[in-house]
Amino acid sequence: MSGELSSEDQLRLNVLLTQDIRAIRLEESRMELLALTDKGEASMPLHPTCRSDRYLRLVREALSGHALGSPGGYPVYLTRWTRHGQMESASLGKLLLTGEPEAVVAVVHSPALTDEIAAWAWWAMPSIENARLMLARPTVAQGKMGSVLADFLAEHLPFLQDDHLAIMDTIAVLIHSGCVSDETLAGIWKRGKRTNTYYVPFLEANWPGLGTMRPARGDATHLATVIPALQGPDRALALRLEQTLSGAGQAWIEALQEILARPETQEVVSRTLNAIGGFFSPDGGGCPSPVSCQACCSPGPVIWKR
Amino acid sequence: MLQPWSRDLEAIKELAAVSEQSVIPVFARSTAIGSLMRRKIEPVVTPILEHLEALKTPRT
Incomplete structure (x- = not known):
């Protein structure tokens, strides 16, 4: 079982992440990554090199490493904490770049939510x-x-x-x-x-x-x-x-x-x-x-x- | 001067004291919903409904 993204996806992801991205969503059934950029919506088909659920986790880890500097992926076990509106970070928008639904939930519960970030969160998970x-x-x-x-x-x-x-x-x-x-x-x-x-x-x-x-x-x-x-x-x-x-x-x-x-x-x-x-x-x-x-x-x- | 509405005023005073605290002892012991729940809270709800009915009845 491979522990890395395919070289094709790695290259495309690196190019994508250099752009001004607002939010990222993973369409699991279609194995596709969608990104909301300042120019509109961009899509990137994924090319798994292992089981799809394992591959999606690798993609999320890569996204999280880029957005939050957290290579292990977004800590989804923080559900109770984030649902009580404890997430007040000034860099709230970065959570939307992890492709993780639980991170979107943390954003919508945050008291620091703005109209602009709400629009991005809505695109990520309506x-x-x-x-x-x-x-x-x-x-x-x-x-x-x-x-x-x-x-x-x-x-x-x-x-x-x-x-x-x-x-x-x-x-x-x-x-x-x-x-x-x-x-x-x-x-x-x-x-x-x-x-x-x-x-x-x-x-x-x-x-x-x-x-x-x-x-x-x-x-x-x-x-x-x-x-x-x-x-x-x-x-x-x-x-x-x-x-x-x-x-x-x-x-x-x-x-x-x-x-x-x-x-x-x-x-x-x-x-x-x-x-x-x-x-x-x-x-x-x-x-x-x-x-x-x-x-x-x-x-x-x-x-x-x- | 408010004599004709004494029953209404009594109802308002009673209803002002109503809160979920009245049903907490019931709900703390049961997760019932629907008709079973309605049966359990009947002693709490019946007097409230009587006060509400009184507030719909003209006095003069």
């Missing part, structure tokens, strides 16, 4: 999870990649099927990104009729679109006439009640009843209960992150601030 993680970063959501990733997620949402946590996280990111139209969000909301998990992130975010869905409760007008005469804690409580009796509040409650009547998973229950506490508590509060995070299990985003 997956639903990567799109969601990148769109959750404000720098990406507000950049050129924001609408690209949001459109992809909105289109691929039905493919998540029974992955309720992924459904909630994806919709939460779409709402918070501000990259999708109200019509698209309304379309996603309607899917809650069939799978009530779809409602949860809308309730967590107290989505403004709820305001037009239900009429206010019959006695809301009467309450509004009483509030001006109130002061102190009574007034604060009455204002919260006023929000509850409004059209948006009534739509919120109705959706909540549907979820609690038939929740599918434990995550749906936990996030719904946190949303209730956040909605009715006087100060709101909790984790501002649009996606669920391991470090924080407090209620969802701040809502109802007057």
Whole structure:
């Protein structure tokens, strides 16, 4: 068994690596190396001299040696560390030159991710999870990649099927990104009729679109006439009640009843209960992150601030 | 002045205290989902649904 790249591949790789490369992807089924350069996409067929999996490892080791100075290849066993967003290196883009999917995952989890690097990472590995993680970063959501990733997620949402946590996280990111139209969000909301998990992130975010869905409760007008005469804690409580009796509040409650009547998973229950506490508590509060995070299990985003 | 809405205000105060902490003792002992999970959390969910229903009922 050979322990080296074929001379043809070695030569081509050396020429390729002298160019200004943004990212490298290995198409394992076709035994092809694709590179994203400043001039566009370049492809290089591989000529294995041994078993294909062994040869791909040799290619990745060569790429890693060039990009990171790490001849043993990218340390794929660092999965837990990189998934907690610990990768803050200034040379984040170099990880995309290793041809290693795990390195792309490390990049999309990094807090140092920029819109430009997100575009390269997206080319290297376009997956639903990567799109969601990148769109959750404000720098990406507000950049050129924001609408690209949001459109992809909105289109691929039905493919998540029974992955309720992924459904909630994806919709939460779409709402918070501000990259999708109200019509698209309304379309996603309607899917809650069939799978009530779809409602949860809308309730967590107290989505403004709820305001037009239900009429206010019959006695809301009467309450509004009483509030001006109130002061102190009574007034604060009455204002919260006023929000509850409004059209948006009534739509919120109705959706909540549907979820609690038939929740599918434990995550749906936990996030719904946190949303209730956040909605009715006087100060709101909790984790501002649009996606669920391991470090924080407090209620969802701040809502109802007057 | 808020007398007509006393039931609503009581519901709001109760719901403000709701969080996943209420179901942690259940979820810590079981990985159930679907109908089995719904049966296990019924004692937690039923009072919440009652408060929500109260908030939909006009008082005056």
